[in-house]
Amino acid sequence: MLGKSSTELVRHQNSALVLSALRRSGRLSHTQLAEATRLSSATVSAITAELERSAIIEKSEQQAATGRGRPRVLFSQRRGCGYVITVIVSSDSIQYSLVDYAGTLLDRFAEARRGAAPEFIAAITAGLERAVERSSIGREQVLLVSISSKGLVSADAPVLVWSPVLGADAVDFRLALGAGWGGKVILNNETLLVAKALQQRLAREGEAPASLAALSLGHSIGLGIARITRDGETEISAPNFGHMLHIPGGALCRCGARGCIEAYAGFYAVLRTAFEVPVDTVPAKFVPLPEVDKIAQQARQGHRMAGFAFRQAGIALGNGLSRLLSLHGHMPVRITGPGMRYYDLMRAGVEEGLAQTHVVRLSGMPQLDVVPDEPALVFEGHLGLAFQRIDQDILSMRAPIQAAGE
Ligand SMILES: [Zn+2]
Incomplete structure (x- = not known):
């Protein structure tokens, strides 16, 4: 089957609305989701049931503040659905963070940065392997590697065109990281991530x-x-x-x-x-x-x-x-x-x-x-962009499979 029918397209858009509302707010109840997405209660029920079946979101129970009555059911991204590694390159170090699909920071470590492009690439490859080994997860469970650096980044490919760290020694991360990691890498300028994080913070307060x-x-x-x-x-x-x-x-x-x-x-x-x-x-x-x-x-x-x-x-x-x-x-x-x-x-x-x-x-x-606190902003920007991309990819990958079975 080629292309998507209009029903599928609407379902895809509604699923995207639900995922992005959960991304913004963390855990939400059915009522809060309906308010945040402006979807009908029935649509929210259908979408959440489907996302839960696909193991993208999960339910948890929260006891009412009074300790009496039925606990509230909250939806959130399913933590084990996949992982993101952020790689922050600065003049003297490279910092790695492992984050689960719900946005929880699981591990972080930094290594000294030295040498020219070949040494730099070898160090990043080793750092990524170390990040998955330390947490005993498989490389295939990492959905995206999000790298940032100061300098000039190509707008349409993960290419560092010029940087204070490597000068005009351009690095194409997709090629340089090869079959293991190259296919899931994105690269952004560090201050672009700061702008993204500031915009997210203000949007959350309704003041963007x-x-x-x-x-x-x-x-x-x-x-x-x-x-x-x-x-x-x-x-x-x-x-x-x-x-x-x-x-x-x-x-x-x-x-x-x-x-x-x-x-x-x-x-x-x-x-x-x-x-x-x-x-x-x-x-x-x-x-x-x-x-x-x-x-x-x-x-x-x-x-x-x-x-x-x-x-x-x-x-x-x-x-x-x-x-x-x-x-x-x-x-x-x-x-x-x-x-x-x-x-x-x-x-x-x-x-x-x-x-x-x-x-x-x-x-x-x-x-x-x-x-x-610029480092906190850079990290928030990494997560904002990475999960936006992952949520979209997950929905796009899922839709045709389901449609084929219908
Ligand atoms: Zn200059």
């Missing part, structure tokens, strides 16, 4: 704006945008913001170009300016946070060059954001990453960099807020 930007400050500068389309879908992207031109022919950037935003706003740029090192000096590979803390302390005590270094970083970011708003329209900006702790020193510069432009003079300053 039409678009929002996440700006990550650190050794490199990341940007993620989450936008809700007319069909109500979330579209997320991570433009190459850190390496967007700030000053033509300006300071030398880690990417090899001159005048990038990062070459003024990254940690190495702050260090370079504070110590009055020439702007064509090759950027430091890594600047430990305590070094930047020291410069920040000096700036707060009124040291001129230290203060100027952060202000200049702020202006580069503000100018960059003004271009973002000119191209994509007004949107709130959430500032995160390890550099967020210096935002008090950059804020005047950011606002100055924004205020000069037409878009801000017309529509006012965008809402700028600092959000702590």
Whole structure:
């Protein structure tokens, strides 16, 4: 049988509504599911019975708060239905987390990262094997491997085009991880995941704006945008913001170009300016946070060059954001990453960099807020995207089999 009949299509869409409501809220009763999905009680009964038969969701009982009366029956994703491994690549380490289908974190460990692309790939393959061995699960039970890195990621394949970690040594994870893991890998820019997580958090509170930007400050500068389309879908992207031109022919950037935003706003740029090192000096590979803390302390005590270094970083970011708003329209900006702790020193510069432009003079300053705990946001973004994909795949794989038996 080719294609799906309209009845099947509706059933598929309704099942997707039920799964995504359970994803958002955790465990829900029949009544809560009907409210959340706006489906009729009978439809919810039919869908939940079917998803339960297919071992995708499960029922559990919750005793009423008073301890009397019949316990409440709650539905949730079935934990053992499959697993996700998230792999978070940073400059000095790779962190692995194993999560079950209901979103529960089962195991987490990190390993040091060193070496060029071949060594990096071998380390990830070994890390994935270790993750399944530690929890005694089969490789085939892992439904998706979700990798993130800073840098430029191809929009339509798991290819890391450029990264601070490997430079222009592009890595195609589907090919590199081979038959064992390559078929189930997705790759995303780290700040794109932050934007996804922020959008999810706000949607849960019923406050999601039409678009929002996440700006990550650190050794490199990341940007993620989450936008809700007319069909109500979330579209997320991570433009190459850190390496967007700030000053033509300006300071030398880690990417090899001159005048990038990062070459003024990254940690190495702050260090370079504070110590009055020439702007064509090759950027430091890594600047430990305590070094930047020291410069920040000096700036707060009124040291001129230290203060100027952060202000200049702020202006580069503000100018960059003004271009973002000119191209994509007004949107709130959430500032995160390890550099967020210096935002008090950059804020005047950011606002100055924004205020000069037409878009801000017309529509006012965008809402700028600092959000702590970037690692938690990155992980939430991983799970949000991975399970969205898995839920869709599970339903698509299941429907034709059932239809054939009918
Ligand atoms: Zn650059």
